[in-house]
Amino acid sequence: MTDDEKIIGYIENGIVIDHIPQGRVWQIVELLHLNDPMRYEGGIFSLGDGYESRKVGKKGILKVEGVSLRKNDIDLVALVAKEATISEIENGRIKQKYDAEIPEVLDGVVNCPNLNCITNDETQRVMSKIYSGDDLFMCHYCRSEFGEDKIKFLGGK
Amino acid sequence: MADSGIITKQDFLGRDVVSIDDFSTSEIDYILDHAEKVQKWPQEFEGSMQGKQMMPMFFENSTRTATSFQVAMHNLSGSVVDLDLERSSIKKGETLRDTIKMINGYKPDVIVIRHSKDGSARFVADISPIPVMNAGDGKNQHPTQTLLDLYTIKEIKGTLDNVKIAIAGDLKYGRTPHSLALALARYEGCDMSFVSPESLSMPKDLLARLDKQNIMYTESGLNDLEEVINNCDMVYMTRVQRERFPEGPEGEHEYDRVASEYCLKESMLENVGARFKILHPLPKVFEIEDSVDDTDYAYYFRQAENGVYIRMALLDLVLGGYDD
Numbered sequence: 517m518t519d520d521e522k523i524i525g526y527i528e529n530g531i532v533i534d535h536i537p538q539g540r541v542w543q544i545v546e547l548l549h550l551n552d553p554m555r556y557e558g559g560i561f562s563l564g565d566g567y568e569s570r571k572v573g574k575k576g577i578l579k580v581e582g583v584s585l586r587k588n589d590i591d592l593v594a595l596v597a598k599e600a601t602i603s604e605i606e607n608g609r610i611k612q613k614y615d616a617e618i619p620e621v622l623d624g625v626v627n628c629p630n631l632n633c634i635t636n637d638e639t640q641r642v643m644s645k646i647y648s649g650d651d652l653f654m655c656h657y658c659r660s661e662f663g664e665d666k667i668k669f670l671g672g673k
Numbered sequence: 674m675a676d677s678g679i680i681t682k683q684d685f686l687g688r689d690v691v692s693i694d695d696f697s698t699s700e701i702d703y704i705l706d707h708a709e710k711v712q713k714w715p716q717e718f719e720g721s722m723q724g725k726q727m728m729p730m731f732f733e734n735s736t737r738t739a740t741s742f743q744v745a746m747h748n749l750s751g752s753v754v755d756l757d758l759e760r761s762s763i764k765k766g767e768t769l770r771d772t773i774k775m776i777n778g779y780k781p782d783v784i785v786i787r788h789s790k791d792g793s794a795r796f797v798a799d800i801s802p803i804p805v806m807n808a809g810d811g812k813n814q815h816p817t818q819t820l821l822d823l824y825t826i827k828e829i830k831g832t833l834d835n836v837k838i839a840i841a842g843d844l845k846y847g848r849t850p851h852s853l854a855l856a857l858a859r860y861e862g863c864d865m866s867f868v869s870p871e872s873l874s875m876p877k878d879l880l881a882r883l884d885k886q887n888i889m890y891t892e893s894g895l896n897d898l899e900e901v902i903n904n905c906d907m908v909y910m911t912r913v914q915r916e917r918f919p920e921g922p923e924g925e926h927e928y929d930r931v932a933s934e935y936c937l938k939e940s941m942l943e944n945v946g947a948r949f950k951i952l953h954p955l956p957k958v959f960e961i962e963d964s965v966d967d968t969d970y971a972y973y974f975r976q977a978e979n980g981v982y983i984r985m986a987l988l989d990l991v992l993g994g995y996d997d
Contacts, residue, residue, distance in 0.1 A: 630791055630792075632790060632811050633790065634788075635792065637790055639768065640768050640770070641768060655792065657791070657795045657796055658792035658795075659692065659694070660791070661878070
């Protein structure tokens with residue numbers, strides 16, 4: 517991490533998400549509900565955007581204190597920023613670092629774009645299940661195939 | 674899903690029938706052959722479902738599919754539960770999950786489901802330990818219809834290779850033409866002519882799939898129907914529904930225009946081949962002139978009859994009737 521990147525905040529215990537393509541940091545904040553006081557009461561996060569990156573051109577960084585990511589959260593990060601790296605910080609040190617990776621199966625992460633799919637019927641309460649392929653995603657239930665441009669995250673974002 | 678090799682009856686035991694895509698071409702061929710045995714030697718299959726019970730769950734209206742499933746089960750000496758979903762808790766807001774879990778407690782041997790939501794049959798199959806047969810889930814799949822269509826085409830032509838078929842009507846929203854086109858594309862030398870109003874033409878993603886497989890097809894407007902069928906072994910007609918057009922006077926006008934143009938008249942059959950046949954999944958409304966019913970070309974009532982043989986074959990295979 518360069519000195520420039522360090523100025524956006526030090527965290528003691530939490531996570532750092534690096535190599536987020538420029539302009540997508542806030543989307544991750546929203547998807548992980550980091551700005552939702554009902555979810556992360558007292559949580560502190562800082563973010564920076566527009567840093568030079570050999571990996572993604574211009575990148576953003578997100579640092580969150582007091583938070584660990586669940587599998588669904590990591591899946592969300594991967595969908596928005598597949599080049600991202602995630603570091604778990606403990607006592608100010610990197611405990612574990614890994615690449616965000618779109619999993620083969622996305623359970624309850626994104627909506628099927630087919631409005632008549634059973635997973636989009638709120639009265640049925642069927643969790644979405646989407647397979648990710650090389651170019652396309654496919655709904656397990658209705659088998660609709662769709663590209664990245666059709667992705668809608670649960671909650672409509 | 675077995676891709677190749679020898680298929681046996683055992684391969685179908687306990688399987689769900691949710692989508693035609695869940696079956697390899699060899700397995701489809703096996704099902705069609707089995708249906709032919711059922712049709713030719715029905716007495717061999719009497720009693721094969723003795724003591725077995727079917728639970729039909731039709732959340733949407735159905736005449737042909739529901740009845741032919743029931744007749745199929747009865748022909749095999751099985752029983753059918755008389756479930757009236759109109760008076761059930763579904764109307765009180767019970768989820769499909771709860772309904773299916775409750776029904777499973779009654780220990781039927783097979784669930785047959787029709788539901789308005791795409792993917793509902795797959796969902797039910799996932800949570801149900803007993804086999805599930807999809808009798809139509811929304812706009813998505815209706816595998817027993819596709820199988821009976823293939824069976825009928827094979828009956829007419831003697832093979833599913835080198836079939837020259839026109840598929841006409843609502844090709845945009847109709848699930849039947851989509852499934853049929855993709856199923857026929859599995860076989861050698863298929864040549865398809867799609868005839869529809871421009872606003873109801875085959876979806877681009879489906880055409881792209883056919884392109885990928887180097888399948889021969891053409892697209893034409895309704896005015897070309899007569900010319901197109903002259904060069905085909907058969908035509909598969911489908912219904913055009915009012916609700917597929919926009920609401921309001923413009924949609925009404927467009928529907929009326931299509932309704933007046935889209936009709937296979939007896940006079941249009943003058944130059945078709947002697948063995949030409951007309952298929953239709955039924956119900957038909959205005960798209961086939963009534964007098965066509967009495968010609969040798971009309972094959973749709975026989976097609977509906979074949980639905981019983983296909984469903985008998987599937988029940989026998991999935992529920993493990995007599996060994997061959």
